[in-house]
Amino acid sequence: MKLIFERSREGLRCATIRPLEVSPYEFEKSYVRKDLDLPEVAEVDLARHYTELSHNAFGVDSGFYPLGSCTMKYNPKLNEEIAALPGFAKVHPLQEPSTVQGNMHLMYDLAVSLMELTGMDGMTLQPCAGAHGEFTGLLLIAAYLEARDGKKCKRNKVLVPDTAHGTNPASAVMAGFEVINVKSNAEKGVDLDDLRAKVGPDTAALMLTNPTTLGLFEKNILEIEKIVHDAGGLLYYDGANLNAIMGVVRPGDMGFDVVHLNLHKTFSTPHGGGGPGSGPVGCKQQLVEFLPDPSIIADKKGRFHFVRPKHSIGKVSTFYGNFSVMVKALAYIKTLGRDGLKESAEHAVLNANYMKARLQDIYTAETNRLCMHEFVIDLQKLKNETGVSAKDVAKAMIDRGMHPPTMYFPHIPGVIDEALMIEPTETENKQTLDEAIAVLRELHDMAYSDPQYLKDAPHNMPISRPDEVLAARQPIVKYKA
Numbered sequence: 001m002k003l004i005f006e007r008s009r010e011g012l013r014c015a016t017i018r019p020l021e022v023s024p025y026e027f028e029k030s031y032v033r034k035d036l037d038l039p040e041v042a043e044v045d046l047a048r049h050y051t052e053l054s055h056n057a058f059g060v061d062s063g064f065y066p067l068g069s070c071t072m073k074y075n076p077k078l079n080e081e082i083a084a085l086p087g088f089a090k091v092h093p094l095q096e097p098s099t100v101q102g103n104m105h106l107m108y109d110l111a112v113s114l115m116e117l118t119g120m121d122g123m124t125l126q127p128c129a130g131a132h133g134e135f136t137g138l139l140l141i142a143a144y145l146e147a148r149d150g151k152k153c154k155r156n157k158v159l160v161p162d163t164a165h166g167t168n169p170a171s172a173v174m175a176g177f178e179v180i181n182v183k184s185n186a187e188k189g190v191d192l193d194d195l196r197a198k199v200g201p202d203t204a205a206l207m208l209t210n211p212t213t214l215g216l217f218e219k220n221i222l223e224i225e226k227i228v229h230d231a232g233g234l235l236y237y238d239g240a241n242l243n244a245i246m247g248v249v250r251p252g253d254m255g256f257d258v259v260h261l262n263l264h265k266t267f268s269t270p271h272g273g274g275g276p277g278s279g280p281v282g283c284k285q286q287l288v289e290f291l292p293d294p295s296i297i298a299d300k301k302g303r304f305h306f307v308r309p310k311h312s313i314g315k316v317s318t319f320y321g322n323f324s325v326m327v328k329a330l331a332y333i334k335t336l337g338r339d340g341l342k343e344s345a346e347h348a349v350l351n352a353n354y355m356k357a358r359l360q361d362i363y364t365a366e367t368n369r370l371c372m373h374e375f376v377i378d379l380q381k382l383k384n385e386t387g388v389s390a391k392d393v394a395k396a397m398i399d400r401g402m403h404p405p406t407m408y409f410p411h412i413p414g415v416i417d418e419a420l421m422i423e424p425t426e427t428e429n430k431q432t433l434d435e436a437i438a439v440l441r442e443l444h445d446m447a448y449s450d451p452q453y454l455k456d457a458p459h460n461m462p463i464s465r466p467d468e469v470l471a472a473r474q475p476i477v478k479y480k481a
């Protein structure tokens, strides 16, 4: 593929600029740069360049995208169209509330729906990512504990099981807490003895990612809840993967005090790519007065108002958060309804278990337990016997029109070194799952018959194996002739 600079020919232009009807404005000389190295191309070259680029990019709309922990599911295009309606897309956040009552109604309804789905009493829509939600939730917990136990509150530790999502400990540190790691037991759940040994009067909270990063439902949730609450700490639920449980169980009913969701995973906004996200945070009644400013309330006449909660932790983002993501989320919730949301979670779990069951005779599944929305296979045996690694299999999937699963996560040196984490998602049908299973089985056989082919894969892509470490650490994003 040619770079746009290689298509450049002096004098070619894309735009026809009409003759000026006013006298040209002379910029101050110091503002005018002469060293800009820009390509000169015709409109047709530009159109072809970007079309070619788009064909080389892989997205959920191109094919199966089982990237574990990321929920790369298909999002209905209708919801994008709804979010683009001028009444949603063209409002200004500084508009008088009286002129945007419909949009405030939407935010209010979304918050209420999410409270219903999570079993919480309050909800803020302000945070713009899952990790941002974690940070916000932990600030809520800190403010609540200080109000409850006084300024001298010594609860400065957050317990984080080792199967938690990586953002959990990072958010806890950012919110000013010390992180205490809790070990896993043989069933890959929280080791209750280790938890009992570590919980105490300095515990602010325990953050539980459920399903865990291994795609497992934590079996001892009620016991964990009791241990932490008895010690005076709070319970935080990382609900980024709500697509595995929504409509079936609720964090609030399991005793959790705070939860965050990733609307950009479960609720109809694509995850990843740096696009807009939304990580609403729900909380139980005793924390509602600390929620970010503003919250939305409805009066008896059905009018909506922005109010500052009594002991608000303040703002956590500009204005109200990412509104377009909220529009899509509510459209999704209203379209599916209570039964549809539950069905969608059931399909996410069914699809993952179907794939796991049909692969585990050749690929070692990380656990024999039923999984939730994703599962991990360990390719160590395959590597020992053929030299073909998890990465080689993942790369070969690209040639078959599939995005690789998440590689080398989880990575526990000496225990799991060759992991592939597969999340088929609820939006894939049986035919696609069967095709993916067939490809993975074929690649497994090929590892024995022609390992070199896999080690050189992908064969049919514009680039094959870039130096990923170099590309991540020293990216060259600017063209130099």
Ligand SMILES: Cc1ncc(COP(=O)(O)O)c(C=O)c1O
Binding pocket: 069, 070, 128, 129, 130, 131, 132, 165, 167, 209, 238, 240, 241, 262, 265, 277, 279
């Ligand atoms: C379980 C879990 N928690 C937290 C996050 C962080 O979300 P974000 O990337 O929006 O910050 C993710 C991301 O996918 C996740 O899977």
